């Protein structure tokens with residue numbers, strides 16, 4: 102102790118830890134050289150794993166419950182040369198058990214340095230405590246309480262398990278998070294499970310893609326061909342994240358067997374026949390013999406005994422892919438063919454998920470209706486499919502043909518219950534748009550324009566003109582109302598934008614960010630820094646807030662909405678229906694559909710990105726307007742909140758012109774489709790009135806305080 106007494110206590114502790122880690126690394130590496138057992142993970146699971154009481158099917162693990170889990174498990178066995186297994190899956194499908202069984206196998210039979218990476222460190226710890234630890238405790242060969250291989254929680258010697266590090270005979274399991282670069286930088290790792298990939302950030306602590314950071318840990322064991330990785334997640338967007346990894350692999354699909362003729366078919370959800378309402382009586386028809394299969398037949402159709410199996414569907418060297426239905430005699434040839442791909446990728450899908458009923462899926466599909474924000478979770482979590490957002494709007498000519506000649510720019514038609522003004526900053530001026538909003542994400546393109554002038558100096562050039570637009574408001578039944586919220590893009594000439602936004606209590610500064618996993622409106626940054634004093638360089642406590650807008654998802658939803666037409670017959674308008682005044686400029690329509698999704702390859706990864714085919718400034722104005730609706734939380738408003746709002750607007754207008762709506766209070770909300778034009782009778786000089794609901798007051802007041 103005398104030699105270290107001059108060092109601070111923390112240094113001593115850290116030295117001790119480094120030495121301890123060194124021992125563990127050495128032990129782990131040594132185990133990598135030991136021959137691995139010739140045992141398959143699925144056989145181990147059936148022989149040793151006990152599913153705890155919290156599981157779907159508690160008791161000894163049975164491979165026949167989810168036969169589609171056997172092959173992915175065995176691809177993780179030491180004698181399979183595969184180094185990378187990818188599983189995309191619905192949320193409740195048994196897919197996660199593949200990872201649990203593999204980890205149990207590692208801890209018992211083939212120990213080595215192991216890492217589990219969740220979306221966050223806390224998610225990894227939660228997963229361990231809720232899923233793996235109960236399994237370890239229930240499985241005698243692993244249970245620390247029954248002399249199993251896993252070490253009990255840290256003992257006094259410091260050699261036991263801790264919250265983030267589970268020790269077992271011959272190895273350890275580190276619990277890491279994609280959000281924490283520090284946890285991804287630990288040790289050389291042989292086995293890795295990367296869970297819930299769709300929820301991962303694409304940048305860990307500003308140090309890069311956590312997938313790349315975690316890959317770096319495997320380098321040493323990869324050299325010796327000993328590393329193995331399992332990526333498992335519900336997919337999110339088609340061609341993004343884990344779905345891109347699936348596409349890079351050999352794309353295995355589980356072919357279900359006909360109970361009569363035995364032919365195998367790669368069924369998809371659309372193949373399921375069903376009635377329009379519950380009971381859906383979902384059924385599948387064999388394309389070969391016409392045999393009808395109901396829910397009760399599913400277990401037989403996916404059983405190993407029936408011949409059901411995984412078939413790689415990636416094209417081979419000749420570009421050949423297997424047919425949708427494979428005759429019984431041809432199964433083996435298709436099953437064992439070579440695709441030349443090194444990743445084994447598996448798509449567990451809703452059609453054969455034994456833990457879900459077809460009728461439940463049909464009900465959820467019906468509940469999702471036509472709202473892309475509900476359809477995506479249905480596709481991802483229920484069907485296990487990547488969602489394909491609309492990558493392109495309709496042609497501008499089609500949009501222009503939908504102009505409403507009874508309504509002109511600058512006036513607010515019945516149905517509009519909330520308004521936004523947004524501006525896009527260019528060097529030579531400001532593009533602006535006023536949008537109106539109503540229940541069901543219906544959108545009215547009330548007005549738009551371009552304000553010429555410089556934008557680099559606060560309060561000069563185009564900026565006073567934007568004040569005029571904001572103060573003029575929107576003509577509504579004899580009065581003028583101010584926009585509820587205002588948003589300005591601060592990606593260019595930021596200082597001038599901040600100066601303008603700060604003077605208005607209901608204005609926000611935005612910055613658009615790319616990427617499919619970003620929220621419509623995320624956290625706010627404080628970009629202004631102190632220039633003087635002891636805290637120079639630090640963010641100003643009461644400085645400007647800049648809100649980050651995830652533009653990708655908003656654009657995809659908008660392209661989807663722009664393509665929607667009123668439903669034939671039933672008189673309703675679809676979610677997100679877009680309406681245009683009769684005097685909308687051609688140029689405005691061109692801007693709205695100026696971008697499309699392109700698939701590009703970047704550093705070997707396939708990515709889907711938005712690209713521009715012409716000027717897009719009013720599209721940007723629209724995207725920021727959508728961000729404002731999320732800021733105002735409009736799409737969570739209850740019917741009562743919309744009605745309150747309608748009543749408020751109706752009363753305001755009635756003060757001036759009593760019988761304007763010719764109906765009972767609240768008729769604004771229900772007057773659809775909005776073809777009624779309210780004549781602009783007010784004097785233009787009248788100042789716009791700020792309309793607020795009780796709901797948005799809090800947000801606005803808070804905002805006012807922040808921006809002062």
Ligand SMILES: [Zn+2]
Pocket residue numbers: 359360361362363364387388389390391392
């Ligand atoms: Zn058949």
